[in-house]
Ligand SMILES: NC(=O)c1ccc[n+]([C@@H]2O[C@H](COP(=O)([O-])OP(=O)(O)OC[C@H]3O[C@@H](n4cnc5c(N)ncnc54)[C@H](O)[C@@H]3O)[C@@H](O)[C@H]2O)c1
């Protein structure tokens with residue numbers, strides 16, 4: 001019985017996993033050997049960033065559980081995994097919410113305070129003084145009130161903003177959110193929001209949902225911040241909405257293609273701030289991912305349901321399954 005790891009673990013993390021599952025052989029594949037070793041795993045903990053031959057994994061028939069070290073599951077929810085009832089998948093939903101919130105803040109305040117334009121001037125050693133916008137008093141719409149969205153709502157509230165949100169499961173509305181609508185009320189959120197923050201998962205239903213029609217429904221002069229997945233947004237439609245002045249700015253931690261190709265117009269737009277998908281990064285990430293893996297390993301071996309088990313067709317967990325230990 002084998003556990004295969006593929007996230008940047010140190011010996012300390014491998015030891016923690018081994019101690020939690022003494023009957024298993026723990027193998028650290030890293031990105032270099034994940035394709036070779038995944039077919040040998042009963043349990044896979046990690047996030048393969050290189051192409052994996054999932055057909056070979058499914059043919060081997062050993063895999064029973066994937067504990068993703070990412071909140072987004074687009075890396076492993078291939079059709080064969082979704083359809084295979086023997087394979088359970090659990091996510092890192094909400095585990096990185098504090099760092100995602102910090103990244104959201106840096107992008108949000110960056111575009112509102114015109115940082116990209118000022119940094120360009122700074123690079124030219126020019127003193128360019130132009131009016132900026134501000135956040136206070138604005139309506140902020142959060143699309144996806146899961147782990148990241150809820151944490152963001154909590155830390156944004158002191159800015160005297162009105163917070164509205166949509167979610168697939170519009171339950172347990174936190175006190176700082178004035179309206180929580182079901183996902184199909186997205187257009188209502190767009191019509192009311194001065195800032196729209198994307199914290200929803202990428203799945204078949206959300207791919208490309210921000211198209212030209214959706215951007216037209218956003219308020220003139222509003223901002224888009226995407227810390228979810230790039231493919232939720234149709235990038236050409238975003239470029240058009242920025243070029244026409246309909247959108248005042250965009251902060252993007254994620255893009256349709258990563259790395260963002262050098263020829264993308266987004267690089268040149270001083271209303272756009274881009275970061276290289278670093279929302280979940282921090283020195284705590286591997287420790288936190290391992291802590292959840294260890295808790296879930298004990299549950300798995302005891303035959304109990306693992307935390308953050310996702311509905312594989314949706315790609316995110318039901319609120320009742322979410323691990324709240326690190327919230
Ligand atoms: N930029 C980064 O580095 C980074 C870091 C972590 C997560 N992410 C992305 O952000 C997403 C959210 O992360 P999380 O930890 O909050 O996950 P989560 O599973 O805790 O939350 C996702 C929430 O979105 C809701 N949802 C699903 N479909 C929706 C829809 N159509 N409209 C509105 N809400 C919808 C779900 O009900 C859930 O509450 C992940 O799926 C991942 O792709 C990015």
Ligand SMILES: O=C(O)[C@H](O)CO
Nearest residue numbers: 069070071072092280
């Ligand atoms: O989904 C996540 O957790 C982040 O995007 C890192 O992959």
